[in-house]
Amino acid sequence: MVFNRAAEEYFGVARAAMLGRTLWEVFPQGRGTPFEAFCRAAMDDGKATTFETSSALRPDRTVELRIVPMRGGGVAITLTDITERKTADARQRLLVNELNHRVKNSLATVQAIAAQSLRGPQVAPDARERFMARLFALARANDVLVAETWLGASLGSVAAEMAGPHGDGERFTIEGPEVLLAPQTATAMALGLHELATNAAKYGALSTPKGRVSLTWAIDGEGEARRLRLTWRESEGPPVGKPGPPGFGSRLIERGLASELKANVRLDFAPDGVVFKLTAPLGDGVTEA
Numbered sequence: 001m002v003f004n005r006a007a008e009e010y011f012g013v014a015r016a017a018m019l020g021r022t023l024w025e026v027f028p029q030g031r032g033t034p035f036e037a038f039c040r041a042a043m044d045d046g047k048a049t050t051f052e053t054s055s056a057l058r059p060d061r062t063v064e065l066r067i068v069p070m071r072g073g074g075v076a077i078t079l080t081d082i083t084e085r086k087t088a089d090a091r092q093r094l095l096v097n098e099l100n101h102r103v104k105n106s107l108a109t110v111q112a113i114a115a116q117s118l119r120g121p122q123v124a125p126d127a128r129e130r131f132m133a134r135l136f137a138l139a140r141a142n143d144v145l146v147a148e149t150w151l152g153a154s155l156g157s158v159a160a161e162m163a164g165p166h167g168d169g170e171r172f173t174i175e176g177p178e179v180l181l182a183p184q185t186a187t188a189m190a191l192g193l194h195e196l197a198t199n200a201a202k203y204g205a206l207s208t209p210k211g212r213v214s215l216t217w218a219i220d221g222e223g224e225a226r227r228l229r230l231t232w233r234e235s236e237g238p239p240v241g242k243p244g245p246p247g248f249g250s251r252l253i254e255r256g257l258a259s260e261l262k263a264n265v266r267l268d269f270a271p272d273g274v275v276f277k278l279t280a281p282l283g284d285g286v287t288e289a
Contacts, residue, residue: 232275
């Protein structure tokens with residue numbers, strides 16, 4: 001057995017007492033455990049294994065063991081103490097869960113206040129419906145981020161969450177490579193796609209039984225010129241008329257996404273179906289998986 005100085009310090013055993021001895025003389029506790037099976041797999045089959053476990057010699061510590069075969073016979077065992085990392089991970093999960101709980105409570109409170117405040121006859125029912133729908137879209141975006149522990153969200157997950165209330169796969173074609181959005185970018189994308197879907201449900205392709213929406217994206221370009229190109233295209237819906245003055249939804253789609261993603265956007269009310277195109281540089285907000 002070869003025993004380096006780091007192992008000498010970790011286990012509190014002098015190297016001189018270890019050199020030349022066999023593994024099982026030094027560590028008989030490993031007999032009959034998965035550790036022995038992994039060591040034999042490395043020696044007999046050349047199979048390397050990495051796993052986490054409680055230290056048999058120091059039960060209060062968590063270690064990562066890597067067992068790899070050595071040329072000429074034998075195995076190399078690398079032990080890394082990961083106790084502090086595991087403790088930090090647990091603390092982070094606790095904080096994220098608390099954040100999730102507070103955000104959900106805050107959104108529920110806002111929804112309750114809005115429902116009460118907008119109930120009177122002086123508020124147009126359509127305005128109340130649009131406002132509440134936007135709050136629910138924000139809540140759904142939050143659900144996607146919660147699932148990813150607030151590290152961001154995939155564009156596919158955001159798109160699927162948006163499509164769900166409108167028939168999902170029955171009405172939508174959603175295709176594209178894995179693209180990751182930062183939390184704030186994911187929220188902006190979720191709200192923008194919600195507005196497109198809402199308009200399609202009221203006036204466009206989703207307002208008719210046969211209407212469909214294609215939402216596709218791709219990454220192209222090289223180096224710093226790499227871009228996300230996203231297209232929303234409606235088909236088989238009613239003829240599209242000339243749009244009226246831009247409302248909040250149109251501004252959210254065009255200005256909100258353009259600002260958050262540093263993107264070029266275009267919303268085209270073509271006669272055979274609305275087409276929305278977005279081109280955004282890859283960066284902190286948009287990255288390839």
